[in-house]
Amino acid sequence: MSKAILYDSTLCIGCKSCEAACAERWHLPYNDKIAAEARLSAHKLTAIQTFGEHYSRRLCQHCEDPTCASVCPVGAMHKTSLGPVVYDADKCMGCRYCMEACPFQVPVYEWNSRLPKVRKCDLCYDRQQAGKQTACAEACPTGATKCGDRDALIAEAKQRLAAKPGNYYQRIYGLEEVGGTSVLYLSAVPFEQIGLRTYLPRQPLPTLTWRALEAVPDVVSVGSVLLGGIWWITNRRDEVAKAEGRKK
Amino acid sequence: MTGPRPRAVQLPRLTIWRAIFAVLMLAAAYATYLRARYGLGAVTNLSDQFPWGIWVGFDVLCGVGLAAGGFTLVAVVHIFNVEKYKPILRPAVLTAFLGYTLVVLALMFDLGRPDRIWHPLVMWNPHSVMFEVAWCVTLYTTVLALEFLPAVFERLGWKKPLGWLKFVSVPLMILGVILSTLHQSSLGSLYLIVPGKLYPLWYTPFLPVFFFVSAICVGLAMTIFESWHSSRAFGRALEVRLANGLARVLAVLLATYLFARFLDLDQRGVLPLLRENRTETWLFGLEIALLASATVLLFQRRVRWNPARLYGASVLVIFGFIANRLNVSVTGMEASSGTYYIPKWTEVAVTLGIVALGFALFRLIAQYFPIFEEQHAEESPAAQTAAGTPRPEEEHLLVTD
Numbered sequence: 001m002s003k004a005i006l007y008d009s010t011l012c013i014g015c016k017s018c019e020a021a022c023a024e025r026w027h028l029p030y031n032d033k034i035a036a037e038a039r040l041s042a043h044k045l046t047a048i049q050t051f052g053e054h055y056s057r058r059l060c061q062h063c064e065d066p067t068c069a070s071v072c073p074v075g076a077m078h079k080t081s082l083g084p085v086v087y088d089a090d091k092c093m094g095c096r097y098c099m100e101a102c103p104f105q106v107p108v109y110e111w112n113s114r115l116p117k118v119r120k121c122d123l124c125y126d127r128q129q130a131g132k133q134t135a136c137a138e139a140c141p142t143g144a145t146k147c148g149d150r151d152a153l154i155a156e157a158k159q160r161l162a163a164k165p166g167n168y169y170q171r172i173y174g175l176e177e178v179g180g181t182s183v184l185y186l187s188a189v190p191f192e193q194i195g196l197r198t199y200l201p202r203q204p205l206p207t208l209t210w211r212a213l214e215a216v217p218d219v220v221s222v223g224s225v226l227l228g229g230i231w232w233i234t235n236r237r238d239e240v241a242k243a244e245g246r247k248k
Numbered sequence: 249m250t251g252p253r254p255r256a257v258q259l260p261r262l263t264i265w266r267a268i269f270a271v272l273m274l275a276a277a278y279a280t281y282l283r284a285r286y287g288l289g290a291v292t293n294l295s296d297q298f299p300w301g302i303w304v305g306f307d308v309l310c311g312v313g314l315a316a317g318g319f320t321l322v323a324v325v326h327i328f329n330v331e332k333y334k335p336i337l338r339p340a341v342l343t344a345f346l347g348y349t350l351v352v353l354a355l356m357f358d359l360g361r362p363d364r365i366w367h368p369l370v371m372w373n374p375h376s377v378m379f380e381v382a383w384c385v386t387l388y389t390t391v392l393a394l395e396f397l398p399a400v401f402e403r404l405g406w407k408k409p410l411g412w413l414k415f416v417s418v419p420l421m422i423l424g425v426i427l428s429t430l431h432q433s434s435l436g437s438l439y440l441i442v443p444g445k446l447y448p449l450w451y452t453p454f455l456p457v458f459f460f461v462s463a464i465c466v467g468l469a470m471t472i473f474e475s476w477h478s479s480r481a482f483g484r485a486l487e488v489r490l491a492n493g494l495a496r497v498l499a500v501l502l503a504t505y506l507f508a509r510f511l512d513l514d515q516r517g518v519l520p521l522l523r524e525n526r527t528e529t530w531l532f533g534l535e536i537a538l539l540a541s542a543t544v545l546l547f548q549r550r551v552r553w554n555p556a557r558l559y560g561a562s563v564l565v566i567f568g569f570i571a572n573r574l575n576v577s578v579t580g581m582e583a584s585s586g587t588y589y590i591p592k593w594t595e596v597a598v599t600l601g602i603v604a605l606g607f608a609l610f611r612l613i614a615q616y617f618p619i620f621e622e623q624h625a626e627e628s629p630a631a632q633t634a635a636g637t638p639r640p641e642e643e644h645l646l647v648t649d
Contacts, residue, residue: 041296071441073378074364074371093367094360097378099299101441105585108296109360111289116360197444205441209377212437212456216380216430223426227327231418234329 003083003128004062004150004182005137006157009194010167012055012144014048021139022046022059025124042110045121046136049195054187056194057145059136060085060106060121061174062182065204068098068107076118083150083182084123092118103178103200123182150182157186179204269604276601279594283357291594297587305577306599307354309435310570311347312385313459316467317474318344318392319428326421336490338399338619339478340471345392346609348385350602357598377437384431391424399617432463439576447580448518449532454508455576461505462569468498469542469565474610476559481611484620492552495561499546502565506540531571531579538568 016035023030028043038049039058046059066085069077076091077098087107094116099107110116124134132138137147146153157172173185177200185196192198283291294301317340324330325337356362368382394413401410436459439446452458472491478484513519522529542564551557582589591599614620 039296067441070373070375071378072373073368073376073382075373075376076371091367091371092361093364094362095358095378096299096360097376097438099296100581103442103444105297109288109299111294111296112287114285114287116287200444205443206375208440208443208453209437210375211453212434212440213375213377213380219430220426223429224422227323227422227425228418231327231329231422234327238329 002064002081002150002182003123004148004153004184005059005123005134006146006148006153006184006186007057008144008146008157008160009055009057009185009187011142012048012057013142014050014055015141016048017139017141018057018136018145019044019046019048021135022121025127025135040106040108040120042108042119045108045119051194054189054194055144056185056187056196058106058195059183060123061104061177062121062123063178063204064180064182065178065206067101067103067178067205070206070209071097071101073097080125082125082128084125084128085120085182086122086125087118087120089117094118101205103205104197150184153184157184160186173198176202178202269608272597272601272604275597276604279597279601280357282594283598288360291592291598293589293592293595295587295589297585298581298589300577300581301589302574302578302591302595302599303354303358305574306570307358307602308351309573309577311351311354311602312431312435313463313466313569313573314470314566315344315347315351316428316432316463317471318347318395318467319425320464320467321471322395322421323425326418327425333490333493335487335620336471336475338396339474339614340467341392341395342399342610342613342619343470343474345389345396346606346613348389348392350606352385352389353605354598354602377434377441380434381431381438384427384434388424388427388431391420391427394420395424399619403617429460433457433460435459436576442581445581445584446576447528447583448516449513449521449528450576450580452512452516454512458505458509458512461501461508462572465498465501465505466566466569468494468501469562469569472498472558472562473566476555476562478614478620479555482614482620488553488555488558491555491558495546495552495558498562498565499543502539502543502546506536506543509536526583528575528579528583531575535568535571535575538564538571542568 019035020030022028022045023034023043026045028045034044037044038047040047046057049056049058062079062083062085064079066077066079069075069079069085072092073095074091074093076088077085078088079085094109096109096118098118099105099109107118107120109118124132124136127134133147134145137145140146146156148156154172154175161168161170161172167188169187169190171191173187173191173196174181174183177197179202185191185194187194190198279291288294292301292303321333321337321340325333352365355365359365368379369386373379394416398410398413401407401413433456436455436457439451439455440453443451472494475487475491479487510519522532542561545551545557545561545564551561578589
């Protein structure tokens with residue numbers, strides 16, 4: 001069963017308990033100044049954002065078919081069967097293609113370190129393995145962030161949409177975006193109004209590069225035969241010309 | 249940096265180019281120190297929103313493209329057996345080899361953990377375009393070194409290894425052409441993954457094809473460019489007849505490329521974007537204007553047969569190409585990133601330092617190894633006269649003019 005998070009913007013009161021719990025779990029500093037930052041960074045792996053009277057939460061979306069894992073040349077990112085997309089810092093060489101490619105602009109970098117690492121939320125992989133909730137879900141006082149099985153959370157989200165249709169924009173964000181994500185959103189207003197990217201395709205992005213990479217074996221095999229053949233013909237022509245004395 | 253010259257008895261004279269070179273090297277050395285000491289954050293204007301800057305956009309994307317003359321000429325001379333281009337083959341291979349070496353050098357600056365540059369060779373992820381890029385760079389740099397090795401062996405008078413190299417040369421050259429094809433196009437494929445981020449004037453499923461064709465174009469332009477510079481620096485005549493042949497191919501390729509670009513824009517229905525008054529529109533216009541004006545010039549006989557004009561046209565192609573790569577990697581990515589990126593002086597210093605190093609290394613190697621000598625054996629004297637009078641050896645010239 002794949003784990004996921006359901007974030008219900010209509011229940012969020014912007015208390016930022018999730019931010020504090022996340023910082024504590026990663027042993028990162030947390031104070032008023034950091035709490036005021038709305039952006040993800042190497043010292044802030046989740047952030048509550050304010051859009052008028054609505055709140056939104058940023059964290060790694062843990063895509064079903066993650067772009068970061070597909071682009072990483074050394075396979076430092078991978079999607080676990082449990083749901084979280086995790087990062088192996090020992091493999092990472094710092095090309096930052098994951099940051100360039102992530103459709104949600106999630107991975108961040110330790111720019112000021114001499115031995116820098118990429119950082120991002122890992123959906124509390126260690127806690128999940130021990131059967132516990134994520135730190136943010138545990139800390140949330142209103143149930144705005146809920147941790148559970150993805151299928152169960154989707155069912156619950158649909159239930160909430162049906163139960164109080166007036167409270168919700170009638171869609172679940174993360175159900176289909178780039179092939180689906182393990183972080184799902186409910187909101188009172190259309191998702192672009194709480195800072196989410198709604199122009200993303202439904203297909204997983206890795207298929208876009210795979211289409212090009214798939215052609216590599218063909219280019220190599222057909223290319224070698226073709227070039228070898230051309231070489232043989234042109235040289236043979238030359239040899240024949242020489243043998244017949246047309247060219248010295 | 250340049251060291252004493254073998255035949256120069258007096259102290260090297262201070263020329264404007266030497267002064268510029270020294271300043272660039274000093275600046276780059278200081279920037280290198282800062283990079284090693286304080287990390288990427290201190291020396292770049294990169295951010296979590298904008299993780300790739302000119303070290304990727306110029307040093308890598310342009311560096312690899314500008315080295316494309318090597319594989320293009322290898323294919324023309326050795327595989328298609330058009331022997332008349334042989335005299336300019338070695339300089340092109342040398343440019344390519346230096347280009348790739350400098351790309352690797354640039355990566356040592358850009359990678360967060362340069363000590364792990366070898367990781368992709370061991371930790372595979374065949375789904376990653378960057379993985380393919382890493383393998384192509386490694387293999388092709390090796391191939392280029394082997395392709396250049398005959399010049400070294402000739403210089404040293406080693407006959408036997410020269411024979412061994414001849415034995416493997418054909419498969420090696422075919423491998424080189426295939427690796428280049430893959431590599432040039434895969435730099436375009438890198439950006440296939442960012443449909444929502446790259447501005448639609450540049451994002452197209454055909455990015456790999458466009459990167460490949462434009463790389464061949466700039467490879468040809470670079471060959472003309474460096475032949476011209478070498479002819480001035482080493483007091484030789486420009487191979488005008490050869491350059492003209494390259495220029496004709498270049499004109500046709502460029503025209504096809506530009507036509508295909510606009511066909512693609514039309515097919516995707518994004519041509520109306522050109523009416524919008526935004527930075528992207530203007531920089532797209534600059535890119536197209538440079539390439540289109542070069543195309544128009546190169547179709548004219550009087551441009552192709554005049555070394556100075558031909559040189560000018562090839563410079564336009566090179567700048568147009570650079571504009572394209574920077575547009576894809578920087579301009580086109582800016583709007584969606586939610587931030588602005590202007591390179592820090594340290595980024596520029598490293599980039600310019602690497603370019604200057606490339607010129608200087610080419611000049612040095614061309615002086616010590618038989619890069620141009622094949623010309624005397626094979627070129628007919630008739631072709632020599634067209635380019636104006638060869639000048640005597642000019643020792644005081646450091647880099648180019």
